[in-house]
Amino acid sequence: MPAKHFIPFRQLRRQPAIVVDSTSLGASLTLAHWRGAATPEPLRDDTSAGSVLRALHHPDTPGLEAAAVTANHFDIDGFVGVWALLNPELARQHEPLLRLIATLGDFREIDWQNPLADHALRVVCWLNAEEKARFYEPFGAPARRRREEEASVEKFTWFLPRFAAVMTQPETVRAVWGPEYTRIKQGVAVMQSAATTVRQYPEIGLTVVRTPGPLPYYALFSPSIGADMVLSLYDGNRYEFEYKYTTWVDLESRPTLPRLALDALTRRLNELELPSRRWTFDGITDTGPLLRLSSKSLTKVQRYADPDQRPMYPSSISVEQLEQEIVAFFRAGYADIEPRRYWSWAEIREAGKRVLPTE
Structure with missing residues (x-):
């Protein structure tokens, strides 16, 4: 599978591109869990990142040869999918963790008995904290008179080169994810109490x-x-x-x-x-x-x-x-x-x- 790079969504029609967690008639391949999306049946998954991870195990999938990858918004599930396509070997190595991160980010569900649950939470809290501090909160682009598909490019550009280091060693940025992590763990304690x-x-x-x-x-x-x-x-x-x-x-x-x-x-x-x-x-x-x-x-x-x-x-x-x-x-x-x-x-x-x- 050839090396891939991220492009803004508006450039989709200029070159063959894989669309993640979004839909477009111009996509060479769609990997999305959106209702009615044209994701190939063997690659369907609960999350869009899950469809990407399935695709990495099926390198002969038509359209997967495209070098460009895009999405029309930034969220955790879509970001993980885009990152995985750009970093396929590392993504396959950490597939169980990436699946947990995508599910927690999109569905807000996690099984706390899973040995990777706490690790996934730390990474998600880092993504959330940096997104809000450096850019804008989810669904906040219109209030800033910006289109999400354009404004979100800045988020992808910042997170893509930094994600691997945090995913593998989240303790290095505890100061960033710690406050939200603590708030959530306090909530978990209440949920698990009498x-x-x-x-x-x-x-x-x-x-x-x-x-x-x-x-x-x-x-x-x-x-x-x-x-x-x-x-x-x-x-x-x-x-x-x-x-x-x-x-x-x-x-x-x-x-x-x-x-x-x-x-x-x-x-x-x-x-x-x-x-x-x-x-x-x-x-x-x-x-x-x-x-x-x-x-x-x-x-x-x-x-x-x-x-x-x-x-x-x-x-x-x-x-x-x-x-x-x-x-x-x-x-x-x-x-x-x-x-x-x-x-x-x-x-x-x-x-x-x-x-x-x-x-």
């Missing part, structure tokens, strides 16, 4: 977490592996429901249920809620739609940020009733729907039309 209870509703793909207060995602989502929705119940009747990113992409490892529009559920909760605040929800095509009690709409940056970084408001609905209402809504909505792989957005919208209002 203060937190977790209930699973596998028939609807829901994890319910009852814990004292909002936590970082890397801690909060740790018990939700294999589930696609999380209901967080915090002290003081503060609540948040979220569709995980696992249902925005095409998962390869398991079937999923389609996202359902939350109009009927929101109406029901607003009927039960005292009128001082209103329940709101994001559209089903958002990367991680939230259902929450709100005073005003959150920005995309706020929605993507950790739950402990955004305001939470007390509800007049009891914790027991809220859980019952949400479970009843999804049990009714999914009553005649079977989980499967590779839903199209059209099929997801059609499934949502059959949702019954809660009683």
Whole structure:
């Protein structure tokens, strides 16, 4: 496989290029888990980086001979995929670690029993800390009147030559990743303590977490592996429901249920809620739609940020009733729907039309 180099996304049509964690009609090869992406079937994976790592084991894949590699945004999964194509030998050597880093970065899930989990967390915390300190937060380009596909080039240019050293020896930059790492590990300790209870509703793909207060995602989502929705119940009747990113992409490892529009559920909760605040929800095509009690709409940056970084408001609905209402809504909505792989957005919208209002 010939040596490769990164190019800005806008240069895609000037030369044959591999597109990672993105889509484009001009790609010589697409390696992305986006819904409907043209990733070759043998290379499909839960993460885009996973598809890249599969491709490294299949060097005869048509299009893989292209020397240029690009992506239309910067995130951890896409970055790991781009880096792996530029550093194939090192990527193969560290494949299990890279897979954990990509999964934690995209799905915010990690099995803390995995011996590489702590290593992956340190690398992810370094990526997050440097991204925010040197550039801008995820989804922050529009606020700076810049296009993500153009602004993100600076991130790739800075991180690509530095990543290998940190991946193999993260202790050398502990001062950078330490603060976020400590905050997350404190959250993990709360999640694993008697203060937190977790209930699973596998028939609807829901994890319910009852814990004292909002936590970082890397801690909060740790018990939700294999589930696609999380209901967080915090002290003081503060609540948040979220569709995980696992249902925005095409998962390869398991079937999923389609996202359902939350109009009927929101109406029901607003009927039960005292009128001082209103329940709101994001559209089903958002990367991680939230259902929450709100005073005003959150920005995309706020929605993507950790739950402990955004305001939470007390509800007049009891914790027991809220859980019952949400479970009843999804049990009714999914009553005649079977989980499967590779839903199209059209099929997801059609499934949502059959949702019954809660009683």
